[in-house]
Amino acid sequence: MLPDIGVLGPYTYLATELMWGAVAAGLLHYSGAWRSALRTALVLYPFALAWDWYTLEVGVFEIPLRTGVELLGVPVEEHVFMFLVPAMVVGTHESLRKLRSPEPGPTR
Template sequence: MLPDIGAVFGDFTYLVSEVVFGALAFALLYRADALRRAAVTVAALYPLAYVWDWYTLTIGVFEIHLRTGVEFLGIPVEEHLFMLVVPALVVGFHETLHGED
């Protein structure tokens, strides 16, 4: 059984998870010397991710519990972080596995 971090972090659970995985992404990108390349990729993907996220939240595809309740540009602040962390983590793993040595 997985630990219930929601009982510990409450409304900050989603935010904490984004910070933890964001730190992992940063570490991988730093190690692979790919921070700049990842930033360009994330920036290119962000507008599409934002529209997709806004739309799916608006029509009710999913609902986010255990979040701060702070919104920015119509979506939870945690979702903005998610849209930065996920592609950064993917690029971080890719660069770590296949980048130049």
């Protein structure tokens, strides 16, 4: 049986984002891709915001375990999510690239 993550009540969604955000931050730190992740998130943000706003307005999905704080008609947790996903993707991609590239040897 899986643990009940709803124990954090209205902070559940935000808490899970903070946990995954720490993973994304670790990947970005390792790969040095902070600027790429920010640039990617900023480019995607308007599209993600419009999509989230629309789907919430028409009732496609509902987020019960959230704080209730909204910005531009969208839960604050969704705004965090819109930055977290691109950060995780870029961090993963760039970390894998760094792992695959050979390390330069010592120079004399």
